[in-house]
Amino acid sequence: MDLAHLLQLRSRGEVKRWGAWLDQGAGQALRGELEARARSLGVDAPATLDGKRLLRASLDRAGPAQVRSNPIARDEAFTCLNCGHDVPVGGRRPRDHCPACLHSLHVDDVPGDRAANCGGLLVPMRLEPAPKAMMIVYRCASCGMERRNRVLDDIERPDEGKALRNLLERAASIG
Ligand SMILES: [Zn+2]
Numbered sequence: 001m002d003l004a005h006l007l008q009l010r011s012r013g014e015v016k017r018w019g020a021w022l023d024q025g026a027g028q029a030l031r032g033e034l035e036a037r038a039r040s041l042g043v044d045a046p047a048t049l050d051g052k053r054l055l056r057a058s059l060d061r062a063g064p065a066q067v068r069s070n071p072i073a074r075d076e077a078f079t080c081l082n083c084g085h086d087v088p089v090g091g092r093r094p095r096d097h098c099p100a101c102l103h104s105l106h107v108d109d110v111p112g113d114r115a116a117n118c119g120g121l122l123v124p125m126r127l128e129p130a131p132k133a134m135m136i137v138y139r140c141a142s143c144g145m146e147r148r149n150r151v152l153d154d155i156e157r158p159d160e161g162k163a164l165r166n167l168l169e170r171a172a173s174i175g
């Protein structure tokens with residue numbers, strides 16, 4: 001293993017594995033180089049930093065190593081910006097859209113990461129079947145991005161049947 005290869009690590013699993021390798025003392029010679037590299041990126045990298053964090057700090061944040069691809073189960077109560085409904089948490093599943101009007105917000109790049117800068121209203125366009133659940137297809141009113149969230153019909157406060165029927169009818173009339 002050398003510095004160039006460490007700096008090309010992409011997956012979180014690899015960063016974890018090679019971080020542990022650094023912690024075992026195997027990569028002592030590389031620690032200094034990684035610390036210098038982290039500092040050059042403007043990250044404080046004390047010698048006490050564990051291997052995984054040191055590696056993460058050394059990888060360019062703009063690079064793909066920092067892109068998360070697995071969803072985060074974040075479940076938060078919110079007030080719907082479309083209809084004003086006070087939406088409770090989902091419980092069994094993260095509540096990511098309003099049960100009354102089905103609208104959502106473009107706040108995530110990957111579900112739950114809250115990394116999107118857009119903040120636009122996600123407008124439900126149509127329903128689409130998927131292997132495990134019916135999906136709501138959204139389009140962001142601000143940036144046009146399309147996204148799919150599963151219909152929440154198996155939790156405490158399920159999506160309202162009326163809203164789902166309205167969506168079906170609206171989608172059918174659009175064509
Ligand atoms: Zn709503």
Ligand SMILES: [Zn+2]
Nearest residue numbers: 106118140143
């Ligand atoms: Zn958007």
